[in-house]
Amino acid sequence: MSTVMEIESLGKKVFASADSWLFRDLNATISEPAIIGILGKSGQGKSTLLRILGRLLAPDHGTVRMEQKAMEQWPSALWRMKMSYVAQQATMLPGTVEDNLRTASMLHQRPFDQQLARALFEQLHLEQVEWTKPAQQLSGGEKQRVALVRTLLLRPAVLLLDEVTASLDTRSKLATEQLLVDLHKQTGTTILWVTHDLEEAKNNCERIWFMADHQLQADMPSHAFFQAPPTEQARDFLQTSLAQAHPDAKEVHHI
């Protein structure tokens, strides 16, 4: 079986002309479908990495391979259909909710899978949302979930998720997490999931990529990362994030 994706010596500069790197010499292989959580402090290039993988941004060095073919050899539209990016700030396209859901089928002249769309809506607690409603009138959380469904109807092999649950309430967040885990189990979709929520990463991701010091410092099973963070920065990151999420965590830790 061929590998899902190989990242080879990938680098992105802060400014195209200067010699300061956001990250460089990033190497990773996804040999089989997985849910991978991408963790790291803000400003380490996690979203930039996803945008490069989704071919919305060009790398300054290195390449990415899918099905053993470098990204430059793929027609960009086909690449994006297979490896689709969902942004943190969901953008609704002009028209109704249904127009948004039908986008992929319209672009690629495929039949619209209404049954799947309804099922996904139900799973994400969106059944109350009228399909005839102008998409711009949805709330932030609804927009985020509609954008996710819009992408899922494309059936990409790899999903690139940029903090997609950040604007959701707890119920919707848990439903979205469950949907993504089910999707991975049922269809073998690989999910690269940037999140600042450690619980989310711990509960749902099989592997963790940890970015720090302009590099991919860790690529390891999720349980191992949380049990024994491999570097000083990873330990600092986990402690700081935990302290921010639970201000009384220190006491709990001592207990």
Added chain:
Amino acid sequence: MTYTSIWIAFAFVLIALLLSLWQRLGLEKEIAVGTIRSTLQLLAIGYVLHFVFHSDSILFILLLIAMMIAVASWNAASKAKKLRGIFGRIALSLALTELVTMGLLVTLGLVSPTPQYLIPMSGMIIGSSMIVCSLFLTHMNREVETSRGEIEALLCLGATTRQAVQIVLKRAVKASMIPTFDTMKTIGLVQLPGMMTGMIIAGASPIEAVRYQILIMLSFSSSAAVSAVLISMLSYRLWFTRDSMLHS
């Protein structure tokens, strides 16, 4: 009109200069350069036209039209300096618009194929199309910036660059054509166009002058549409990298 009249007309410039000095606007240099340039340019084109009309050579007519297209393209391209290759695309759009519009005017027998008609009418068509191209580029730049999220959302769903930019392209084309049609709605009521006014001052009957003006206005509607659609089709790819990503 005599040259003495022109010398006397410089009194108007003197008024502008004195007001600038009095109010300390600091515009004296701008006024002086503008006055000298416009006078020399108009005198030069007057002599060039005189020469071309008398030579009656198609080569000189084509040369003059090519020069108009080059200057108009350079001017419109200044609205989108970051887009590499835009000059050639504007020039092609203007040349094709000129070919279609003047071609129709001549083949339908609406104007006679002589330099007296071909050159001024070409100038008006190229000038009006240049404004359409400039407006398109200004609107398109703004639309791409404000609709970046929409365009990228479509790209992420596997859209081609054409599909991703279709909505904003349509908006920019529409916005660039609206002023032409707005002008058509108010012409004769709000403003008297230069060509018509010029003909009347030169002694032509107002009815005759109006007929020509109607012809010009109607041809502007087609040239605006042709140039807007052409520049949009030829240029939309320039907002993307070779790898179909939006330029940052």
